[in-house]
Amino acid sequence: MYLYDKYDHKLVQERVEQFERQTERFITGDLTDEQFLPLRLQNGLYIQRHAPMLRIAVPYGMLRTEQLKKMAHICRSYDKGYCHITTRQNLQLNWPSIKDVPSILSELAHVEMHAIQTSGNCIRNITSDPLAGVAPDEIVDSRPYCEIVRQWSTLHPEFAFLPRKFKIAISGSTTDRAATAFHDIGLQLIKDKNGAVGCKVLVGGGLGRTPIIASTVCDFLPEQFLLSYLCAILRVYNRLGRRDNKYKARIKILVKEMGIADFSQAVEQEWQHIKDNYSPLTPKDITQAQGYFSTPPYQQINASTTGEQLDHLALKHPEFGRWLQRNVNHHKVPGYRAVTLSLKPTGNAPGDISAEQLETVAYLAEHFSFGEVRTTHQQNIVLADVNSNELFTFWQYAQSAGFATPNIGTLTDIICCPGGDFCALANAKSIPIAEKIQSTYDDIDYLYDLGDISLNISGCMNACAHHHVANIGILGVDKKGKEFYQVTLGGNNNSRGATNHKPAIGKVLGKAFPANEIPNVIDCVLTTYLQHRIEEDAFLESFLDTYKRIGMPTFKENVYA
Amino acid sequence: MPKIIKNGDIVEDYWNYIDPPKGFVAAYTEKTAMQTPAQEAIGAIVSLDHWLSQRTQLLASNTALGIWLEGHSDLSLIIDDLPFFDVIAVYFPAFTDGRGFSLGSQLRERYQFQGELRAIGSLLPDQMYYLHRCGFNAAVTKPKDLQFAREALTDFSHNYQEACGDDNPSL
Known part of the structure; x- marks a missing residue:
């Protein structure tokens, strides 16, 4: 998983300080409500029905145990003992008080977390496939590209005041588990016939008032040009997107009004002018990014023996069998499985998770899945690297913690x-x-x-x-x-x-x-x-x-x- | 004489505006300080309309020239004229209207504009860092915000991404 270097730490720290100054100016009346609004939104702070809401970024859904434990602590100390997983893989606190927000942000910064660009008219958190890196149908691991785009889009000077919010999703498997067709930009990582990596670029998808399936703006963009091409799309949108009506301000409306042919041409023209001004992503850059997501120390497992054992256990314990069938995914490494913890038992608001549960997830991740988890668009949690020999024990833990409702993909996985x-x-x-x-x-x-x-x-x-x-x-x-x-x-x-x-x-x-x-x-x-x-x-x-x-x-x- | 931020310093502005953006004079600068006395002015920043209708006369007038543009201005109208301008001012009608960030970047990056790129209009001091990175090397803010705006140029010590203004002198 990506770990901060000294620049990430510094930048998050400087952002916290900048927001402290802005909050102070707001309190002293130096900034008006209207001026403070976009500044606080871009730091994740909403004012909601009953209380403020703080949306915390979980880049492409990945969390590790110390972050889960910190979230548990924050939920207990500053909120009502629980938080909420959003459909964009982020975490939300529904009851923090405004005065505590700087302390919360500061605590988050200690575990390499923040709330930057989780709201407002800017590029939001990058979302991805919760099975990235482990899915059997994977073509390209999307996580390194997610991290590259995350860094590129964070505090981007040109795109912080867009006509409207802007969401990017990246997938790298034959099955698109990142809903790329319903994002402002969807990137589908693919390989050409020579094995070179690139992406199919979709643009203008989205739901809301005007649901639209994205159109293809480029069939194969070689990976080295990813950032200059994103820049060209955003620049065309930033200059031409409507600002007169907030309901018509998303890029989908611009693409619809211009037509995909004209829009693509405008992007292509801009890109031809700027693509040589930006350093391309070199093989070294990509390898470095891949290095953040190195393969964990998997054990050699005899998959056919474990398969038989699982079948046997499933017959003996039908509930376990159901859970295997619904909540457990195949893995590209023989003998491993990706397990979904259901946050949808009856009586639980979908996606809500308590401080105790966060700690249990941390425990499970630490002991069964190399200390990492992923939040999902469906508001559940995936532990992506569970040894099949330990699945039965894992299931028993998960069941006693209320995570084993075998309903993934069914009617009640709402x-x-x-x-x-x-x-x-x-x-x-x-x-x-x-x-x-x-x-x-x-x-x-x-x-x-x-x-x-x-x-x-x-x-x-x-x-x-x-x-x-x-x-x-x-x-x-x-x-x-x-x-x-x-x-x-x-x-x-x-x-x-x-x-x-x-x-x-x-x-x-x-x-x-x-x-x-x-x-x-x-x-x-x-x-x-x-x-x-x-x-x-x-x-x-x-x-x-x-x-x-x-x-x-x-x-x-x-x-x- | 009005003051602006330019290349990292707060300096007096020797440019006058002809046909400035509506609302700019009253709202964002002190009216009395808006105009530089004619004998001290080094040039005029004119509107796009004014430029298009008075191009010949302006070129013959022998004064230094600038032009102000808006987020939606069609750059193709003036692309060939860019060498005539010492200053291009980009007008931000609202601080949330971010078109100017892209317009500035385009002028620097796509059209290689080398002169002074100046942000005018409704801007927050908090936006100076981003403006500089988008190629702006001058900005007009409310007089009371000038000092704070200058300090905000150093809000961050490191950037994740490349941007066209990184090699420019400070805003």
């Missing part, structure tokens, strides 16, 4: 924003809806029969929970001061079990429902699926495939009957 309970932007609450659905579908056998299905709940149009790309999306809307929920079907963001992985945006089922009708509506949708799905021997058609085959009208008839 992605959910903080919603109206916390967020000042929300139109409706989202957590109670998630809880209602989780408690209704608590029967593991039923969940397993439903199979792979994604359900996301956003409390407003800003779509923090990415409801558009869930197989079943729920969106909170405000109707004359009352909370209603709109349901969408058929969204797809690399859905497990689907035969077609093409990203898709869900379609609206029909008129919105009040909260108390949602369980019934979901039940109708699921029953419709079960009635129509193809079942042949062991094959069960997935929800998404069934939806695509039978179409929206059948669902609509049943729900609005």
Whole structure:
């Protein structure tokens, strides 16, 4: 994992000092509310419904044990004993007091963490595949490139006052687990026929009010030009992006209004002029970045023997078997597995994690996974390097800590924003809806029969929970001061079990429902699926495939009957 | 006479503005100090419209010339004229409007502008460090902010990324 050098430490320290001076000027009235706002946002500090909210950066989701322990300490000392994992792999404190923020930032700096650029109209935290470096289908390990882009985008002088926020995701596997098609820029690392590394560059994807799937701006960008090309895209956006209307200010709107051909041409022109002004990334730079993510000391494991043992244990302990099936991923090193800790047991606000749990995760990482973990877009935690011989012991620990709900990729693995309970932007609450659905579908056998299905709940149009790309999306809307929920079907963001992985945006089922009708509506949708799905021997058609085959009208008839 | 930050120092400004941005004079400088007495001025910073309509006369006038641009100004209109300008001022209508950072970078990097690049308008002292790194070597702030703006040039001692202003003299 990347460790700070003296420059990182210095820079974070100088940033903390700069923010202290800014806060002081705000308090003495030297900076107005309006002036202080973008400065505090770019340091992660929001003012929310009940309290400030501090969003802490977790670069591409990677954390190590000392950072988890520090977070546990911060949750206890400065908040209500828990924090929240966001859909962009960051951590949020929902109840800090403003006066404590400088102390929190200073404590974070001790473990190489900060809140820089976690909010505001700048380049945000880089997100990536939680299985980077271990996925069997990996083409290129994305982590070194994430780190290169993280450094490049941190305190970039030209792009700190963009028309709107700007999100970059990087993936390097055949299966895109980083949602690159739904980011302002998505980079898909690939190799050309000679084995040279480069990336397919997507631009203008996003959700929110205007969900758009990204367009390709470059089919193969050789890796050495990555930074000058990013600079060209951002520069075109910074100069031409709309600033008259905040809802039309994202790059997706610029790409849509210009058309991808004209936009690409503008980028190409800018890039041709500047690409030789910037040092290309040399093989040495890349090797150095790769060195931060060196292979841990894996043991030699006889994979076939351990495989048999696991099968045996799974038969003997069905719960363990389910957990293996749902929460454990294959690994590119024989005998190792990547395990997902579920933060979605019934009754838990999706993504919330307590101080005690953070410490347990730290313990598990230390003893079973070389001291590192990754937060995920789905608001869970992955321990990427677990020895299969230790899986059963690991499972027992995870179970007693409440992390072993075998529901990854099922209906109750809900992605959910903080919603109206916390967020000042929300139109409706989202957590109670998630809880209602989780408690209704608590029967593991039923969940397993439903199979792979994604359900996301956003409390407003800003779509923090990415409801558009869930197989079943729920969106909170405000109707004359009352909370209603709109349901969408058929969204797809690399859905497990689907035969077609093409990203898709869900379609609206029909008129919105009040909260108390949602369980019934979901039940109708699921029953419709079960009635129509193809079942042949062991094959069960997935929800998404069934939806695509039978179409929206059948669902609509049943729900609005 | 108004004062500006230039090459790291607070100095008197010998440039006058012709047809300056609306709101600039009243809001961001002290009105009385805005204009340099004509006999002491070394040149005039004119608007793009003024330049386009008075180009011949201005070139014949034998005074030093500058031009001010906005974030959305079409650079293609003046690319061939850049050698005539000793100063290009970039106007920031709001400190949150970051177009000027890219415009400045483009002028330096893509069009190799070598003269004085000056940031004017609604700027926070906190932005000086970034402005300098985007190629600006002069900035106008509210008089009360000048000293603080100059100090803010040293907010950071190290940068992660290359930027076009790194080889310039300090802002």
